[in-house]
Amino acid sequence: NFAAGPATLPDPVIKQIQAELPSINGSGMSIMEISHRSKMFDDIINAAEQDVRDLMDVPDNYHILFFQGGGTGQFAAVPMNLATKHKKIALLDSGHWATRAGDEAANLGYQVDVLASTKNQHYQALPQLNQRISANDYDYLHITTNNTIEGTAYHQLPEHGDVTLVGDLSSNFMAEQYNVNDFGLIFGGVQKNLGPAGVTLVIVRDDLVQPVDHIPSILNYNLFVKKNSMYNTPPVFNIYATGLVLKWLKDQGGIAGIEKVNRQKASLLYDFLDDSKLFANHIKASDRSLTNIPFTTGDADLDTQAITAATEAGLMNLKGHRSVGGLRASLYNAMPLAGVQALVDFLHNFEKQH
Numbered sequence: 001n002f003a004a005g006p007a008t009l010p011d012p013v014i015k016q017i018q019a020e021l022p023s024i025n026g027s028g029m030s031i032m033e034i035s036h037r038s039k040m041f042d043d044i045i046n047a048a049e050q051d052v053r054d055l056m057d058v059p060d061n062y063h064i065l066f067f068q069g070g071g072t073g074q075f076a077a078v079p080m081n082l083a084t085k086h087k088k089i090a091l092l093d094s095g096h097w098a099t100r101a102g103d104e105a106a107n108l109g110y111q112v113d114v115l116a117s118t119k120n121q122h123y124q125a126l127p128q129l130n131q132r133i134s135a136n137d138y139d140y141l142h143i144t145t146n147n148t149i150e151g152t153a154y155h156q157l158p159e160h161g162d163v164t165l166v167g168d169l170s171s172n173f174m175a176e177q178y179n180v181n182d183f184g185l186i187f188g189g190v191q192k193n194l195g196p197a198g199v200t201l202v203i204v205r206d207d208l209v210q211p212v213d214h215i216p217s218i219l220n221y222n223l224f225v226k227k228n229s230m231y232n233t234p235p236v237f238n239i240y241a242t243g244l245v246l247k248w249l250k251d252q253g254g255i256a257g258i259e260k261v262n263r264q265k266a267s268l269l270y271d272f273l274d275d276s277k278l279f280a281n282h283i284k285a286s287d288r289s290l291t292n293i294p295f296t297t298g299d300a301d302l303d304t305q306a307i308t309a310a311t312e313a314g315l316m317n318l319k320g321h322r323s324v325g326g327l328r329a330s331l332y333n334a335m336p337l338a339g340v341q342a343l344v345d346f347l348h349n350f351e352k353q354h
């Protein structure tokens with residue numbers, strides 16, 4: 001399953017969920033039936049939080065919060081909670097999801113300044129800042145670390161002066177290493193690398209969490225910190241399943257371990273594409289994503305034929321996003337190397353026949 005999300009989950013996790021679904025911890029109740037106010041769930045959410053802390057080496061002065069509403073919910077929550085002083089946000093326009101974030105903040109009445117954009121390069125490279133920006137001018141700078149649709153990623157963060165950096169990590173959360181200290185806030189839905197859709201992780205530095213009036217409780221960081229992410233009923237099953245994926249990730253050697261595999265997977269496909277006379281990836285080499293790889297023959301009909309034949313061969317969800325066209329392979333944490341090898345073998349044979 002090469003879908004951009006929700007995506008493949010680790011096999012052992014699916015099997016564990018299957019085995020535990022009728023009764024969790026000998027309780028005679030399904031995880032889907034237990035109270036979020038129970039000791040059992042307290043243990044589950046606290047373990048998940050600790051595992052995020054261990055995996056990402058999250059410093060003590062950062063909170064780990066579990067929200068609903070996806071990355072899209074955070075496009076609204078982040079400005080409402082953080083853009084309280086200047087009501088001004090700086091943004092690097094790296095593609096569709098950066099634009100969505102900017103539009104949502106603008107819609108809520110915040111000033112959004114796009115400081116750099118690669119729109120006129122079809123987002124095939126990343127925008128960089130050629131000016132130092134200051135916390136005196138902006139509440140924060142918003143970046144999308146991995147651009148799911150366009151297939152680019154910041155492997156090194158852009159220079160950003162002393163302004164608070166906010167990262168939308170939705171599509172490479174724990175797929176490659178970032179230093180939490182470089183950000184004031186990180187967010188992302190778990191449905192690509194870390195679990196089933198329904199949980200949104202927010203990691204936020206303590207000094208940025210302030211009481212804010214007149215914002216919805218469901219998006220209020222201060223309230224969620226106080227209530228340990230349980231102001232209302234959290235998605236109990238999804239947090240449990242995410243917790244299992246986090247344990248699996250630890251077994252893979254943590255983020256360093258999985259990043260190594262992710263690099264092998266991406267290299268396997270990029271090397272094939274760079275050698276191919278039929279398929280090509282057009283992203284600037286240094287900006288290529290590890291997790292989302294768009295490619296094309298340059299002929300829409302042939303691309304469609306390739307997608308159809310791949311589907312028949314059991315290689316699912318390779319259709320590119322409608323704004324880009326072509327094909328896209330999403331190689332998130334749970335996609336094994338063997339899956340990418342099967343894709344490359346298929347593409348190689350398709351090329352021979354065409």
Ligand code: PLP
Nearest residue numbers: 070071072097148168170171189
């Ligand atoms: N940001 C990025 C980089 C994404 O890839 C997505 C979804 O694919 C989103 C935000 C939106 O996330 P959600 O669907 O969880 O609202």
